[in-house]
Amino acid sequence: MAALPLSSVRLAGLILAAGLMGCSPERPMTRGRLALQPVPDGEVAPLETRGERILFSPEETSWQGRAPITEPIQIGEESGLRVQGGESQEIVVNGKFDASLFNVVWLEVLAMEDVSLRLAVEGKGANETNEPSRSGSLDVHFILAGTRQRIAFDLRSLPAGLVELQTLRILGRGLNPDWALLAVEFAQRAPRAWLPGGSNPLDLVAIDGDSRRGQALTGGIPLSARVRVPAGGQLRFSYGPAERHARPTQETHLLVSADGTQLMRVQPEGGWGAAAWSSVVLDLAGHAQEELTLRFELTGASQNSPADELIVLSEPVLVEPAEAPPTVLLVTSDTHRADHVASAPGAASVHTPALDALARQGVLFSDCFATSNITLPSHAALLTGLHPRDTGITNNRTRLGEQADTLAERFQEAGYATLAVTSAKHMNHPWSGLGQGFDRMAWPSAERDRSAPESVALLRRWMAEHEDRPLFIWLHLYDAHRPYDPPDTHTLLHYPAGQDPRSDTLPSPSGPLPPHLTGVRDLDFVRALYRGEVSHLDAELGALLKHERMADAIVAVTGDHGESLGEQGIWWDHVSVYPSVLHVPLILRWPGGPAGLKIEVPMQHAGLGRSLLELAGLPVRGFPGANLLRFMEEDAPTRPRFAWGEDAHALSVTHDSWHLVMHLHVECVKPELTTTDLLRDHALELFNIQEDPSCTNDLSQAEPARTAELGKRLLSWIEGAQRTLAEVQHQDAAGLELLAALGYGGAGEGGGHHGVDLEQARALLAPFLER
DSSP states (O other): OOOOOOOOOOOTTOOOOOOOOSOOTTSOEESSBOOOEEOOSSOOOOSEEEEEEEEOOTTOSSEEEESSEEEEEEETTEEEEEEESSSEEEEEEEEEEEGGGOSEEEEEEEESSOEEEEEEEEEEESSOOSSOEEEEOSOOEEEOTTEEEEEEEEOTTSOTTEEEEEEEEEEEESSSOEEEEEEEEEEEEOGGGGSSBTTBOOEEEEETTEEEEEEEEETTBOEEEEEEOOTTOEEEEEEEEOTTSOOOOTTOEEEEEETTEEEEEEOOTTOTTSOSOEEEEEEOGGGTTOEEEEEEEEESOOSSOGGGOEEEEEOOEEEOOOSSOOEEEEEEETTOOTTOSTTSTTOOSOOOHHHHHHHHHSEEESSEEOSOSSHHHHHHHHHHSOOHHHHOOOSTTOOBOTTOOOHHHHHHHTTOEEEEEOOSGGGOHHHHOTTTTOSEEEOOOTTOOOOHHHHHHHHHHHHHTTTTSOEEEEEEEOTTSSSOOOOHHHHTTTSOTTOOTTOTTSOOOSSOOOGGGTTOOOHHHHHHHHHHHHHHHHHHHHHHHTSGGGTTOEEEEEESOOOEESGGGBEEEOOSOOHHHHEEOEEEEOTTOOSSEEEOSOEEGGGHHHHHHHHTTOOOTTOOSOOGGGGGSTTOOOOOEEEEOGGGSEEEEEETTEEEEEESOOTTOOGGGBOOSOOOSSEEEEEETTTOTTOOSOOTTTOHHHHHHHHHHHHHHHHTOOOOOBSOOOOOHHHHHHHHHTTSOTTSGGGGTTTOOHHHHHHHHHHHHTO
16 A cells, blocks of 8 residues: 555644743743743752761671571671562661751662662650561662662651661562572661752652653742743743641742742642642733743741751743644553454454443554563563664563653653653652653552543643643553453353353363352353453543544554463463463544554554654654554565563564574473473473464474574574663662672673573573574
């Protein structure tokens, strides 16, 4: 087919991008987003004052390790206490520490294997008793193998009456944790040091589950920016009390002024006691084309210690309201198989009218593969355009680093308001780093994940607050992920009414059951529950797509990975990198684009972000990924598609009709959800997915030349890993030397390839190369 023309999207009425206007570097004049600078009223106290530092010594008796193996280690002139073995360990540090002198404790840790660390403390109050007071930090730190890190634990949640800290318990957990504690240091942080602003870059700050990009506004440290007001300009921002901080007094107000003239003096309608954001819109049309110095400050704060009072101020923006601003919507449906869109080729019997309608209005890419089999790596790839090989995000424990150039940041730079609503607990910004570039983000509480109706309803409320601004929206839905528990109305679309899946008359199930479905004997019922979840989220998505802003919106819907429903003997899970786990839906619709087009060319969805930028008419220079619209051309070349399994347990390459899987280690496989012994360490599998789409017949021995060819391509691709966006990659020479001496490859070849043992991979391929 001939290449189809792409319509440009008119970006009228955008917020003007922030930029310099010939003023000093210290006081940049901006339009759009205000680059606020601190203008202290006087001398500013330091952000942190360091206190007592405790170093380990082999003769030290106050440090105790509790693990199968506990031993001192020496790193140059430093010493540490190492613990390893089992699934958990503990290092105890005893002493007498004045609790009034610190609110944070720093630990210097060296990790030989991945480990998550928590801190628990014991101490005594003013009225000494025999029973110690016990508490702990809310923080959890994940330390990557091969790294040395200095990590901080917040102790502000300690009991108010605690006067002396006597015991620190550092608790380590993991699959095979192996780590060492080198030093402990106490410090006192100023209140503002816990929040973005000043030397800390702007970031998302949560108030009652609603996170907005902002910073601290502290008593005695006003924030200021020089701006030129556009015609019809409005100043918009939000403010509120900071969580886990003392609330301002009722005498405290937020004062906003322009060139010394008061514009407003406010506090929340219900006072500072209410945990909520307050939104402000200031009409500056009377100052059109004027240059102003805008100043934000707290008034009425305590004169004795003004820096102890603070609030959170969202990033202010100068807005030119638009009548018909553009909208870009990216929907990621977690654990969504490609064959669970009814209009897709070879689809299961599933009810997805909203997705089918979207496909009729746009383009359905029927042979789209994900880059990974798990959530965070796949989403990091979608939002950066980089494969997990290059982000370094290869598990659900590693955070995307601030150095990433994200899709949301590109839209933000172009003047879009950027909104994100995620539905899984681990898809929060502090853990994942995926909130970079979003002005506003919400994720579920730690208690439970969020359903599609809840997430969509929240998003619709936010959209109403931005009706005159361009919008880039990311909506993440988690319904198709186990446990499958859709409303009965959606289950009955896929399972006969009145049929009992637990009936004793049914034969025993041929595969394992999800833990929450004990007693079910009909595996088709479990499949119906999965389909019901897909139908449920489809219904909610359909309601969202009826919103008036969606009529002319650019809309993309895809999955982060699929799900095995018994293929390869894997049930209700997404381990390894078989097509059932990698094959995901992808539908793209845009104004003026083709309708009802199905693209069967093999591709991967890491290029989706670049495609959205191009469709929106925005600059794409430097943003990775191939524009997916090139696949609409008749002569579009097919390229190998590579996938990186969780923690490099398995990797794959797919080209033409062949799919090669390299199994390096299979600790990720859950025995309770597996009925196969085919998954094994150090194995290669080759499948012809055109003739054998379920991958039941391994042809690696029958096709050694093809296995060798694809294996060499995969190995060469792995060796090409160069950059990483993983946040925790701090290493020092002494730590690397120790890891190498202990045989962990911290300074060797494997350390640069995100867990892949290249020698093992080469050895695995060698027998096929020798034939």
